Every structure is written in structure tokens, then in C-alpha cells.
Amino acid sequence: MTNASAPAKAASFGVTSSVFIGRSLRHSLRNTEALIMAIVLPIMLMLLFTYVFGGAIDPSGDYVDYVVPGIILLCAGFGSSSTAVDVAGDMTNGIIERFRTMPIRSMNVILGHVTASLCRNLLATGVVIGMALLVGFRPSAGFLAWLGALGVIALFILAFTWLYAAIGLVAGSPSAASAYGFALLFLPYLSSAFVPTSTMPSWLRGVAEHQPITPVIETIRGLLTGTPIQDQAWWAIGWCLLILIASYVWGSWTFNRKAGRR
Amino acid sequence: MITPAIEVSGLRKSFGAQTVLDGIDLTVPKGSIFALLGPNGAGKTTLIHILSTLVAPDAGSARVGGHDVVADKAGVKRSVSLTGQFAAVDEILTAEENLRMMGRLSGLTPPEARARADQLLAHFDLAAAARKRVKTFSGGMRRRLDLAVSLVVDRPILFLDEPTTGLDTRSRRALWDIILELAGRGITIFLTTQYLEEADQLADTIAVIAHGRVVACGTAEALKSRIGGDVLELIGANDEIIREIPTDGSIRAVQQSLEELARTAPAGARVGIRKPSMDDVFLALTSNPREGTFS
Numbered sequence: 318m319t320n321a322s323a324p325a326k327a328a329s330f331g332v333t334s335s336v337f338i339g340r341s342l343r344h345s346l347r348n349t350e351a352l353i354m355a356i357v358l359p360i361m362l363m364l365l366f367t368y369v370f371g372g373a374i375d376p377s378g379d380y381v382d383y384v385v386p387g388i389i390l391l392c393a394g395f396g397s398s399s400t401a402v403d404v405a406g407d408m409t410n411g412i413i414e415r416f417r418t419m420p421i422r423s424m425n426v427i428l429g430h431v432t433a434s435l436c437r438n439l440l441a442t443g444v445v446i447g448m449a450l451l452v453g454f455r456p457s458a459g460f461l462a463w464l465g466a467l468g469v470i471a472l473f474i475l476a477f478t479w480l481y482a483a484i485g486l487v488a489g490s491p492s493a494a495s496a497y498g499f500a501l502l503f504l505p506y507l508s509s510a511f512v513p514t515s516t517m518p519s520w521l522r523g524v525a526e527h528q529p530i531t532p533v534i535e536t537i538r539g540l541l542t543g544t545p546i547q548d549q550a551w552w553a554i555g556w557c558l559l560i561l562i563a564s565y566v567w568g569s570w571t572f573n574r575k576a577g578r579r
Numbered sequence: 580m581i582t583p584a585i586e587v588s589g590l591r592k593s594f595g596a597q598t599v600l601d602g603i604d605l606t607v608p609k610g611s612i613f614a615l616l617g618p619n620g621a622g623k624t625t626l627i628h629i630l631s632t633l634v635a636p637d638a639g640s641a642r643v644g645g646h647d648v649v650a651d652k653a654g655v656k657r658s659v660s661l662t663g664q665f666a667a668v669d670e671i672l673t674a675e676e677n678l679r680m681m682g683r684l685s686g687l688t689p690p691e692a693r694a695r696a697d698q699l700l701a702h703f704d705l706a707a708a709a710r711k712r713v714k715t716f717s718g719g720m721r722r723r724l725d726l727a728v729s730l731v732v733d734r735p736i737l738f739l740d741e742p743t744t745g746l747d748t749r750s751r752r753a754l755w756d757i758i759l760e761l762a763g764r765g766i767t768i769f770l771t772t773q774y775l776e777e778a779d780q781l782a783d784t785i786a787v788i789a790h791g792r793v794v795a796c797g798t799a800e801a802l803k804s805r806i807g808g809d810v811l812e813l814i815g816a817n818d819e820i821i822r823e824i825p826t827d828g829s830i831r832a833v834q835q836s837l838e839e840l841a842r843t844a845p846a847g848a849r850v851g852i853r854k855p856s857m858d859d860v861f862l863a864l865t866s867n868p869r870e871g872t873f874s
């Protein structure tokens with residue numbers, strides 16, 4: 318067999334990252350069911366909340382303006398959750414051991430999955446917004462407000478994707494990862510995403526107002542439709558950064574601790 | 580004296596209460612082929628994992644390519660390439676994409692990685708399946724790709740954990756040729772196997788581990804002289820094995836055993852002859868009071 322061409326140099330951080338991002342993007346594109354789901358789910362939820370529940374919740378017909386941020390987050394949460402399964406799959410099928418014996422920063426595998434999730438979910442967000450505009454969403458946002466809203470959405474996706482990545486690292490198998498991640502998908506329902514927290518019983522209101530989804534929803538809603546934001550933006554950014562950093566630290570720690578386990 | 584490729588001394592590893600490696604000592608000279616034999620659960624994979632920095636040892640020391648596996652993991656990683664016991668390839672990517680990805684991760688430029696992938700695909704008889712997703716591969720194809728992936732760049736030391744398990748005879752021979760060729764180029768090969776014959780064909784040195792220790796270490800010749808030759812089996816009328824008689828393989832010894840059987844065997848019994856199995860090897864080695872190194 319012909320010799321390997323050159324003596325190996327170590328791949329740089331940049332090359333390693335881009336190779337892993339390319340790998341995860343290929344995975345996303347080839348997972349046809351998940352990709353279709355990422356596009357169909359926003360459409361279905363938008364129609365469901367506007368035409369089925371919307372009339373009962375707010376007979377004036379303005380419910381679509383209220384619910385768009387909630388559907389964006391619901392879809393983003395759902396879309397990021399597959400990261401847990403992807404990461405758990407990599408951690409259990411042996412390929413991670415090969416990466417680990419190479420002189421590269423193998424944690425970049427996770428970075429690849431996170432970046433792919435960000436791309437997938439921004440796409441889904443685009444579908445939600447496009448669909449919303451079709452069914453009568455009339456945002457009042459200017460250019461900067463749109464930019465701000467997209468920034469908050471991206472930060473939210475990033476934070477929850479890392480959280481799901483950490484769950485995938487901790488879980489022993491892809492199916493366990495999927496089960497653990499499932500619980501988180503209910504968070505948006507316990508927030509101001511679909512109904513104002515003032516309509517909830519007081520004990521539930523306490524939960525709803527002090528969980529990360531509500532300030533994120535209020536911030537996005539304020540930016541897009543001009544409702545008051547007050548200090549919610551800071552809470553939103555604070556929560557997302559906290560989740561992001563904590564998940565990153567937890568994930569990295571688990572990644573290093575799990576070395577060599579099948 | 581030149582530093583050996585691999586130097587292991589007093590290596591220990593336990594998982595919980597279970598001691599898997601209980602003081603392993605080994606030396607593998609540069610450019611040689613070293614075969615590690617052992618029954619299931621003997622700790623072969625664990626040892627390879629320690630030597631390739633995937634698992635930390637509890638005690639003892641190991642130097643691979645002159646680098647300590649605990650203190651200088653980065654140095655070890657630059658010196659080794661590993662094909663694990665279970666295929667570690669990306670199922671969703673194609674064979675070609677797997678090879679290119681590993682090439683890029685090993686520091687090749689995109690054109691170099693592409694050229695290398697094509698070479699390896701041809702060499703491992705995978706060119707026709709190059710653009711198919713690995714998910715659709717047969718076990719043997721997957722194994723061949725797995726091996727090709729670990730050869731994307733030359734590292735001075737190659738670990739192969741049961742490389743020929745699941746390969747058909749033709750692929751096995753082809754892999755043996757590749758292993759011999761790599762060794763000829765000065766690459767040190769550390770492999771594990773369940774097949775005595777394989778170790779015999781390939782290895783300069785064979786070590787046998789059992790109960791967490793090296794119970795024998797030497798050339799294939801020395802090992803064989805210690806475990807003896809073919810085994811005579813006395814087979815009953817219902818195809819059950821009545822007795823197994825180890826021989827040294829010489830005509831004289833076989834004849835003696837046969838004469839004894841002619842007198843004592845029950846009616847309807849037949850005789851078979853077979854190569855010593857791994858079980859015979861371990862029995863011979865672990866029951867020998869003079870455990871340890873021979874040459």
C-alpha cells in the first residue's frame with residue numbers, strides 16, 4: 318500500500334471545528350424525518366393555535382399576535398432536543414473513542430452538533446414567522462427590534478441546545494437522552510407563552526413568572542409587537558447566559574469524566 | 580539502547596471491586612508486531628485503552644512512543660492510531676466522507692485528504708461502495724473501513740483490537756498482508772486476537788494474559804513448544820467428546836496415544852485430531868507452575 322502522504326500535523330482548532338460542524342450539518346440534512354418535522358411542526362402549531370384555540374382564548378382575533386413568540390420557543394425547544402439524542406449517540410457508538418485518541422480537541426464534536434442545531438432552529442424560526450405573517454401576524458417592530466428579537470431567539474436556542482447536549486452527555490443511551498429531554502418540552506406551557514400569567518392560579522403563577530421561558534417570551538413579544546418589556550430583557554439574557562454557561566461547564570466536565578467508557 | 584515503542588511496568592487497573600489488570604509488564608520493540616492473546620474479559624481491550632490514553636491506569640507506568648500515558652497524553656496521541664474492537668465509523672456518512680473527515684482531522688489539506696481516501700478505498704476493496712452510507716454496509720465492509728480510517732496518516736504505533744474478527748478468509752489474508760507491510764515500513768503493531776493461528780502467522784512476540792497477568796511472553800515457537808501440539812479427541816457413538824489428549828504433535832506421541840486408546844476406548848468410539856484451541860493454551864499456561872517469561 319502506498320505510504321500516507323505527509324507526516325501528520327495536528328489539525329488546528331479552526332479546522333477541527335469546521336470539520337465537525339460540516340459533519341453535523343450533513344447529519345441534519347440526512348435525517349429527513351427530523352428535517353421535515355422541523356418545518357411541518359411550526360406550520361401545524363401556528364394553524365392550531367390561531368384557528369383552533371385562538372378563537373376561544375381571544376375572540377377578538379388578535380391571538381396570533383400574542384402567540385407567535387410562544388410558538389417560536391416551542392419549536393426551538395423541540396428542535397434543540399434532538400441534540401441530546403445526537404450527542405448520546407456519538408458518545409455510545411465508539412466513534413468518540415477514535416476522536417479521543419487523536420491529537421485534536423475532541424470536545425469540538427459537541428460544538429458541531431450545537432452549531433447544526435442553531436442552524437436548524439433558526440430555519441424553523443423563519444418558518445414560524447413566515448407562517449405567522451400568512452395567518453395575520455402584524456408585528457410593529459422596526460429593523461433594530463427585529464434584530465434584537467432574533468438575537469434573543471438565537472441566544473435561547475444556543476442555551477437550550479447546550480442544555481440538551483449536556484443531557485446527551487450525561488444520559489447513558491440515545492433513548493435515555495430522549496426521555497430526559499422530553500420533560501423540558503413542557504416548560505413553555507407553564508409560562509406566559511400561550512396565556513397571560515395573570516389568568517393562572519396564584520401558585521402556578523409563581524412558577525410561571527420565575528422560570529426562564531416567561532422573560533424570554535415577554536422580551537420577544539415586546540420587541541415584535543410593542544408590549545411593555547420593562548426589566549424582562551435583562552432576566553431573559555441572564556437566564557439564557559446562566560443556562561448556557563452552566564450547561565457548558567456541566568457538559569465539559571461530563572465529557573472529560575466519561576473518557577473511555579463505552 | 581533505542582527506546583522501545585511500548586514499555587509497560589507494573590500496570591494495574593480495577594473497575595470497582597473487579598481487578599482487571601494486576602501488574603502487567605511488557606516491552607514492545609520498535610517496528611515489531613506484538614500479539615496479545617487472552618480469553619474474553621482478560622483485559623486486552625482495557626490494556627489497549629490505557630496505552631492509547633482512553634483510560635487512566637490505577638498504578639504502574641506505561642510509555643508509548645517514549646511518552647508517558649498519564650503525564651504526556653498529547654505526545655501519545657501524536658504517536659498512535661487505534662482501531663477499537665467495535666467499529667467506530669460514522670454511520671450516517673459515506674465511506675469516502677468518513678475517510679476524508681479523518682484525513683482533515685489528522686492535519687491533511689482537503690486535496691491530500693481526498694487523494695488519501697481514494698487510495699485507501701481502493702486498497703481495502705471498498706471503491707465500489709465509496710459513496711454509500713456506512714449504515715448500509717455489511718459487518719465485514721464496516722470493519723475494513725474502520726481499519727482504513729486508522730491508516731489515514733502514518734503514526735509510528737498502531738493498535739488493533741481484534742482486527743480480523745468478523746472478516747471472511749480473503750479479507751483476513753488481505754489484512755495480514757497489510758499488517759506485515761506496515762511493519763516492514765517500521766510501524767510498530769500491537770494487536771489482540773482470539774486466534775492462535777493469527778498470532779503465530781503475524782507476530783514477532785506473543786504475550787498471553789489471564790487473571791490480570793502476563794502468563795507467557797515470547798516467540799510463537801517458544802509458546803507452541805510450551806503448549807504442545809495437536810490434540811487427540813476421543814469421540815463417542817453419540818458424537819460426544821469422551822476424552823481429550825494433548826500431544827506434542829510428533830508421530831511417536833500420537834501413535835502412543837492411539838495405542839492406549841485402542842485398548843481402553845469403548846465400542847463405537849472414533850478418534851479426531853485438532854489444533855490446540857485457546858482453551859488448551861490457557862489451560863497449559865495457567866496450570867504450569869513455572870509461570871512467567873520464557874524465551
Ligand SMILES: Nc1ncnc2c1ncn2[C@@H]1O[C@H](COP(=O)(O)OP(=O)(O)OP(=O)(O)O)[C@@H](O)[C@H]1O
Nearest residue numbers: 578579594599617618619620621622623624625626
Ligand atoms: N468501563 C468499565 N467499567 C466496568 N467494568 C469494565 C469496564 N471496561 C471493562 N470492564 C471489565 O473489565 C474486564 C476486562 O474487559 P476487557 O474489555 O478489557 O476484556 P477483553 O480481554 O478485551 O475481552 P474480549 O476478548 O471479550 O474483548 C471485563 O470483565 C469487563 O467487564
Ligand SMILES: [Mg+2]
Nearest residue numbers: 623624664740
Ligand atoms: Mg476486548
